[in-house]
Amino acid sequence: MGVWSQVVGQPDAVRVLGTAAVAARGLVDGTGTAAGMTHAWLFTGPPGSGRSVAARAFAAALQCTTPGEPGCGECQGCHTSMSGTHADVRMVVPEGLSISVAEMRALVQTSARRPTGGRWQVVIITDADRLTEGAANALLKAVEEPPARTVFLLCAPSDHPDDVSVTIRSRCRAIALRTPAAPAIAEVLRLRDGVDTDTAAWAASVSGGHVGRARRLATDPAARDRRAKVLRIPLHLRRLSDVFDCADDLVKAAETDASEVSGTRDEAERDALKTALGHGGTGKGAASATRGSAGAIKELEKRQKSRATRTQRDALDLALVDLAGFYRDVLVTHAGASVALNHPDHAEGSAQAAGSWTPESTLRRLEAVLACREALEQNVKPRIAIEAMVSAMHFG
Amino acid sequence: MKIRVERDGLADAVAWVARSLPSRPPVPVLGGVLLDAGATDGSEGLTVSGFDYEVSATVGVPATVADGGRTLVSGRLLADITKSLPAQPVEISVDGSRVAIACGSAKFSLPTMPVEDYPQLPAMPQHAGELAGEVFGQAVSQVAVAAGKDDTLPMLTGVRVEMTGEKLTLVATDRFRLAMREFEWKPSGDVEDAAVLVPARTLADAAKALGSAGRSVELALSPTDGLLGLSGSGRRTTSRLLDAEFPRYRQLLPSEQTSSAIIGVAPLVEAIKRVSLVADRGTQVRLEFADGVLRLSAGGDDEGSAEEELPVEFTGEPVMIAFNPGYLQDGLAALHADRAELSFTTPNRPALIKPVNADGEVTPGYLYLLMPVRLPG
Ligand SMILES: [Zn+2]
Numbered sequence: 001m002g003v004w005s006q007v008v009g010q011p012d013a014v015r016v017l018g019t020a021a022v023a024a025r026g027l028v029d030g031t032g033t034a035a036g037m038t039h040a041w042l043f044t045g046p047p048g049s050g051r052s053v054a055a056r057a058f059a060a061a062l063q064c065t066t067p068g069e070p071g072c073g074e075c076q077g078c079h080t081s082m083s084g085t086h087a088d089v090r091m092v093v094p095e096g097l098s099i100s101v102a103e104m105r106a107l108v109q110t111s112a113r114r115p116t117g118g119r120w121q122v123v124i125i126t127d128a129d130r131l132t133e134g135a136a137n138a139l140l141k142a143v144e145e146p147p148a149r150t151v152f153l154l155c156a157p158s159d160h161p162d163d164v165s166v167t168i169r170s171r172c173r174a175i176a177l178r179t180p181a182a183p184a185i186a187e188v189l190r191l192r193d194g195v196d197t198d199t200a201a202w203a204a205s206v207s208g209g210h211v212g213r214a215r216r217l218a219t220d221p222a223a224r225d226r227r228a229k230v231l232r233i234p235l236h237l238r239r240l241s242d243v244f245d246c247a248d249d250l251v252k253a254a255e256t257d258a259s260e261v262s263g264t265r266d267e268a269e270r271d272a273l274k275t276a277l278g279h280g281g282t283g284k285g286a287a288s289a290t291r292g293s294a295g296a297i298k299e300l301e302k303r304q305k306s307r308a309t310r311t312q313r314d315a316l317d318l319a320l321v322d323l324a325g326f327y328r329d330v331l332v333t334h335a336g337a338s339v340a341l342n343h344p345d346h347a348e349g350s351a352q353a354a355g356s357w358t359p360e361s362t363l364r365r366l367e368a369v370l371a372c373r374e375a376l377e378q379n380v381k382p383r384i385a386i387e388a389m390v391s392a393m394h395f396g
Numbered sequence: 397m398k399i400r401v402e403r404d405g406l407a408d409a410v411a412w413v414a415r416s417l418p419s420r421p422p423v424p425v426l427g428g429v430l431l432d433a434g435a436t437d438g439s440e441g442l443t444v445s446g447f448d449y450e451v452s453a454t455v456g457v458p459a460t461v462a463d464g465g466r467t468l469v470s471g472r473l474l475a476d477i478t479k480s481l482p483a484q485p486v487e488i489s490v491d492g493s494r495v496a497i498a499c500g501s502a503k504f505s506l507p508t509m510p511v512e513d514y515p516q517l518p519a520m521p522q523h524a525g526e527l528a529g530e531v532f533g534q535a536v537s538q539v540a541v542a543a544g545k546d547d548t549l550p551m552l553t554g555v556r557v558e559m560t561g562e563k564l565t566l567v568a569t570d571r572f573r574l575a576m577r578e579f580e581w582k583p584s585g586d587v588e589d590a591a592v593l594v595p596a597r598t599l600a601d602a603a604k605a606l607g608s609a610g611r612s613v614e615l616a617l618s619p620t621d622g623l624l625g626l627s628g629s630g631r632r633t634t635s636r637l638l639d640a641e642f643p644r645y646r647q648l649l650p651s652e653q654t655s656s657a658i659i660g661v662a663p664l665v666e667a668i669k670r671v672s673l674v675a676d677r678g679t680q681v682r683l684e685f686a687d688g689v690l691r692l693s694a695g696g697d698d699e700g701s702a703e704e705e706l707p708v709e710f711t712g713e714p715v716m717i718a719f720n721p722g723y724l725q726d727g728l729a730a731l732h733a734d735r736a737e738l739s740f741t742t743p744n745r746p747a748l749i750k751p752v753n754a755d756g757e758v759t760p761g762y763l764y765l766l767m768p769v770r771l772p773g
Contacts, residue, residue, distance in 0.1 A: 087515040112550030114622025116518040147639035276427030278473035283504030289476035
């Protein structure tokens with residue numbers, strides 16, 4: 001399977017990127033001209049649409065060594081680009097909430113190197129919306145006058161286009177990813193993750209177009225339970241005391257979700273680093289090789305911790321998106337419109353709610369959820385924001 | 397993989413490769429050394445390689461290969477184990493996800509790392525020529541001192557390597573000073589004249605690693621590749637090149653001089669150190685040359701001042717000029733000579749510093765150009 005199969009439900013983007021990769025190859029082997037290839041790209045799209053996956057796939061196609069259509073997915077160039085170890089593909093993933101100037105300066109230095117493999121030096125910045133002003137300035141200089149064989153791939157969520165400065169945006173060719181359609185998500189769940197047809201279709205239909213979310217729901221029963229628990233909240237807010245219990249449930253569900261995502265990943269990363277630094281050997285004196293590795297491991301743990309904060313935020317946001325979806329379903333039912341529901345499997349609940357609430361009060365509930373998402377983005381303490389929201393959901 | 401290899405060759409190879417591995421690898425596989433037996437490049441035996449995306453290091457070791465293959469293990473762990481092995485043949489074999497090492501009665505087992513995720517090692521560019529290791533090592537250190545350290549100006553963080561027929565030129569500048577070394581070498585004739593920009597730090601490390609006395613160093617380079625290859629004594633390294641425009645420096649070199657001084661390097665360095673102690677943050681040291689005497693001074697009225705005089709062989713118009721003391725000392729130290737010639741045009745034009753031999757003659761091939769700082773008032 002080629003690298004493009006990882007880019008779910010984005011036929012237009014894949015066509016554009018595939019054409020550019022062919023042009024790029026022509027430039028490298030001397031059969032083509034500079035036309036058709038661009039030095040800076042901006043991938044935008046809603047959360048879960050696969051911005052950084054698309055950027056990686058494009059990077060792989062640029063490094064692919066197999067003749068034919070670039071991006072075979074099998075050669076060492078493709079494989080190491082996708083696994084994040086290719087010498088000429090550097091990825092900046094901000095672990096915290098912003099990308100520092102120091103990180104960006106190092107990147108500018110990297111981007112000034114000629115590629116080791118004779119193809120392209122690719123620099124991927126997964127969350128260009130989180131560049132600090134200083135970092136954006138450092139980057140701008142490099143993007144304005146890129147070396148002949150350097151390509152910048154910036155990724156940013158499409159709901160905040162202003163977070164990437166106009167000057168940087170104006171230098172980039174835009175790739176706008178859309179919310180992948182449910183059938184495309186279902187297909188990739190079946191083919192890549194081996195999920196059965198029914199579960200795949202169900203998970204795709206309730207994921208709101210978020211590929212990662214769909215995969216979790218399809219493969220992890222505990223995640224399915226947590227979603228059901230969250231979606232039960234709107235109809236179970238009978239007494240004022242329910243507010244605090246439900247707020248608690250919501251925060252806990254998100255925390256559990258996040259720690260399960262982080263837990264497996266963190267452990268695998270820690271094991272890989274420890275092995276690299278000399279742990280796990282047996283024989284007389286082999287243990288001494290681990291001396292001096294504590295610092296690097298601590299540094300990794302620190303990075304993981306700040307990433308966990310982010311993961312927790314994202315998990316909470318996904319729960320809020322689920323809730324907002326539910327209230328939208330209620331509004332749709334009020335209006336009698338024949339639109340696909342966000343949660344078709346909770347149609348009974350949204351119909352019941354539509355029968356007992358006025359459209360106005362449903363709207364106020366929906367607005368409370370949206371206000372809460374915004375508050376969390378402004379760094380309001382989660383529990384405080386959530387309690388305010390749940391109490392608004394209770395009173396309607 | 398199943399091989400048998402001599403202990404010393406293996407331990408040396410692993411130690412040399414492991415020393416260039418990053419202590420905090422950005423991705424875990426870069427903390428590994430790649431063992432490749434019955435290697436893919438067609439050579440018999442074992443190759444030991446390391447790579448940090450910037451520099452790759454590879455050594456070939458003679459080995460009896462029963463079973464070829466590739467595996468990746470922690471460089472740190474393997475270096476620690478191999479250096480303590482007894483002087484007996486070493487058997488290395490891969491068994492599932494572990495590597496077994498047996499040597500005499502000593503037995504070790506190491507976890508492997510995912511070799512399929514290891515980045516493609518850069519291919520060695522075409523052989524361009526060779527030169528004596530100690531000449532190369534010294535030349536690089538003499539020039540790298542002037543390279544910039546500001547990462548936001550990549551073109552100034554490199555050493556420019558120019559191959560022009562029988563002549564090799566190394567140059568670096570950070571805009572405040574420029575160091576240039578020219579010398580003869582033996583070009584292979586297979587590679588056209590070229591000029592490339594190598595990151596100063598990696599070139600200095602590679603030169604140090606290969607530039608041992610009595611050995612020759614081979615340069616591999618092709619204008620279209622993004623790499624400089626250096627090899628010697630069975631060791632090979634590649635360094636990535638900078639893709640940046642080096643300043644046009646030849647026009648900076650003064651074509652005339654109005655005065656020059658010859659002076660002992662050690663007494664001058666000592667005097668600069670003492671005098672500049674009083675200057676706030678070592679901002680500048682003033683040099684006043686007149687017949688037979690150099691007066692050094694630093695500081696002003698309000699911060700205390702210091703003065704010293706040294707004997708000097710001076711010819712030309714008297715001159716008063718000021719420098720950053722650190723840059724001046726860097727240049728004097730890079731000469732590797734007992735005496736130096738300093739030559740001037742005017743106090744606001746760059747000065748040139750060159751080594752002087754025992755006969756009082758300038759030794760050709762090296763120069764250190766230093767921008768003066770503005771004199772007060
Ligand atoms: Zn490929």
